Amino acid sequence: MTHHPHHINHSPPWNATTKAIVAVSALALLSLLTWVFRGLLQQLVLAALLAYLLHPLISFIDRRTLLNRVTIVLLVYLTLALLVLATLSLVGVTTFQQALDLSSRLPGWFNDAVVLLQSVGEQAPETLSLGPLLIPLNRILPQLPGWEEVFRQVFSFIQPIFSRGGSLAASVVTATVGVLGQMVLIFIISIYIANDIPRYSGMIGNLAQQPGYRQDAERLISQISQVWAAYLRGQVILALVIFALVSIVLGALGVDNALGLGLLSGAMEFLPLIGPLVGAGAAILVAFFQNSQTFGMTPLQFAIAVAVAMILIQQIENALLVPRIVGNALNMHPLLVLVSVIMGASLAGLLGAVLAAPVVASLRILSGYAWRKMLDLPPFADEH
Numbered sequence: 439m440t441h442h443p444h445h446i447n448h449s450p451p452w453n454a455t456t457k458a459i460v461a462v463s464a465l466a467l468l469s470l471l472t473w474v475f476r477g478l479l480q481q482l483v484l485a486a487l488l489a490y491l492l493h494p495l496i497s498f499i500d501r502r503t504l505l506n507r508v509t510i511v512l513l514v515y516l517t518l519a520l521l522v523l524a525t526l527s528l529v530g531v532t533t534f535q536q537a538l539d540l541s542s543r544l545p546g547w548f549n550d551a552v553v554l555l556q557s558v559g560e561q562a563p564e565t566l567s568l569g570p571l572l573i574p575l576n577r578i579l580p581q582l583p584g585w586e587e588v589f590r591q592v593f594s595f596i597q598p599i600f601s602r603g604g605s606l607a608a609s610v611v612t613a614t615v616g617v618l619g620q621m622v623l624i625f626i627i628s629i630y631i632a633n634d635i636p637r638y639s640g641m642i643g644n645l646a647q648q649p650g651y652r653q654d655a656e657r658l659i660s661q662i663s664q665v666w667a668a669y670l671r672g673q674v675i676l677a678l679v680i681f682a683l684v685s686i687v688l689g690a691l692g693v694d695n696a697l698g699l700g701l702l703s704g705a706m707e708f709l710p711l712i713g714p715l716v717g718a719g720a721a722i723l724v725a726f727f728q729n730s731q732t733f734g735m736t737p738l739q740f741a742i743a744v745a746v747a748m749i750l751i752q753q754i755e756n757a758l759l760v761p762r763i764v765g766n767a768l769n770m771h772p773l774l775v776l777v778s779v780i781m782g783a784s785l786a787g788l789l790g791a792v793l794a795a796p797v798v799a800s801l802r803i804l805s806g807y808a809w810r811k812m813l814d815l816p817p818f819a820d821e822h
Contacts, residue, residue: 480789481620485627491670492518492628493635511633515625536698540720550727654817658807662800668767669796675763677704680717680755687747688721694728708792710775714755718748768799 452460472479492514499510685700693699703717726741735743768775775795782794810817 481624482627483789483793485624486631487670488624488628489632489635490666491674492632494667494671496632497636507636508633511629515629515632519625536695536701540695540698540702540724543724654807657818658803661803665767665799665803666796668764669799672760672764672767673708676755676759677707679759679763680704680707680751683751683754684717684721684748687751688744691725691744691747692733693721693725693744695724699724710779710795711772712776712779712791714752718745718752721748768795770795770799770802774798 496507496510496514499505499514500507503510505513681700681704683700684703685697688699689696699717699721702720703714706713706717709716722741722745725744726737733740770778775798778794778798779791782790782792782797784790786793806819807817810819
């Protein structure tokens with residue numbers, strides 16, 4: 439039989455129009471799937487984050503033992519589950535009860551604080567004398583923004599947290615079963631992701647067939663991974679430290695629900711800029727409106743003392759903890775961080791607000807690479 443090499447069919451390359459149609463169709467299909475399965479998306483994201491947080495520990499054990507990766511992953515997740523159960527059994531019940539109490543009482547205290555602000559504005563004197571200086575408050579105060587409206591906006595931002603807590607208090611059994619079911623699902627998905635994490639970097643690199651683009655892809659993955667690693671793991675450590683610190687300080691001062699307030703402050707650490715203010719504001723409100731006062735102080739004096747304590751904790755956090763734990767992971771202007779948190783909250787709720795800052799930091803890395811490539815510059819700023 440005679441072979442005719444010239445009869446071999448070669449797949450013709452796609453032209454630019456075909457590539458554009460396929461790319462747009464794939465993007466539209468991905469967007470449609472994301473929208474249809476958006477209810478599952480939150481669990482997938484949380485599972486991926488958990489796997490990413492545990493990846494260094496799993497890799498550390500993998501390098502120093504003869505166990506296979508599947509066994510290590512299962513052992514790490516089993517240990518984590520036991521630690522969570524042990525923690526909940528020791529301090530979880532009290533903290534849980536205090537958090538529920540806060541969720542039911544804080545909304546009313548927010549409204550009371552708004553009324554109090556309005557009454558303070560109405561009862562303020564016409565002029566305030568500071569030595570020889572007379573300040574016309576009656577002219578200045580009407581020009582200032584309505585702080586009660588600002589207060590309402592802040593409360594509307596964090597109200598979903600309280601409303602979920604209230605529903606949880608109303609139907610503890612049903613909600614607990616639902617939460618446990620979601621946690622089991624997240625754990626199962628996360629185990630599969632954690633087991634396959636070493637393959638993902640190679641898979642992304644293999645998408646770039648040309649050697650130069652493969653190097654670019656690997657470098658971009660490394661830079662983005664550094665952002666997420668420093669931010670997420672740093673925030674987890676910060677949350678635990680702030681939870682312990684706030685609980686101890688507020689408990690020593692005699693503030694009601696000190697553990698619940700510590701839990702709130704720790705959880706709010708995942709919201710850049712806004713979170714610490716919410717945690718401090720909740721502590722001040724509880725101190726002002728609680729029935730019993732400590733050290734014989736008036737409610738206002740006690741609230742001021744708690745405010746000073748929370749400010750000191752935040753100063754310690756900003757000066758000592760953040761530089762050592764998180765560092766300059768995001769490398770973003772605070773205003774950009776604030777805007778990204780607000781946009782993330784409007785698009786994807788609380789999870790969107792938490793992940794907005796690292797997502798925007800990652801997009802900044804990718805957009806910087808694309809911009810330099812469009813201008814025919816070296817793709818990375820440190821290349822000459």
